[in-house]
Amino acid sequence: MTAGGKRQRQAALLRIIRDRRVPHQEALRELLAREGFPVTQPTLSRDIRDLRLVKVTGSDGRPHYTLPEEWDHVPPLDSILPTLFVSVRTVGNLAIVRTLNGAAQTVASGIDWEEYEGLAGTIAGDDTVLIILQEARNAEAVAAALTELAGKS
Helix, strand or coil, rough: CHHHHHHHHHHHHHHHHHHHHCHHHHHHHHHHHCCCCCCCHHHHHHHHHCCCCCCECCCCEEEEEEEEEHCCCCCCHHHHHHHHHEEEEEEEEEEEECCCCCCHHHHHHHHHHHCCCCEEEECCCCCCCEEEEHHHHHHHHHHHHHHHHHHCC
């Protein structure tokens, strides 16, 4: 699907989420298909992750997808890294990201949102983010992913 198709599909997904309570992915798939966007489960899962949708339990005790309250506060990494990223290196199970001055907090929040495999947490200064991972292989994978998102690979 083209980038325009993806944007249109994700816009339809957001519209659906805002208009009604949708309890699970299969219901989302059916509603998207009705709007002309048949999707596979993996594609829908990526869209949910990209849009940062969360599943919450309503006051009626039933789960549904919604936008997180932090929506306006944590921009997606792929939108900020090309501008803010300077470099990344690993030391054992740690990854050290250098950013432009004043950007480390924003980048750290984006990394926390991504929930990379083995991520224990981040610590941000002014222009440096320390990423603590469970294993060295996790650090290498995160460094590679960040470099790619920043367009520096």
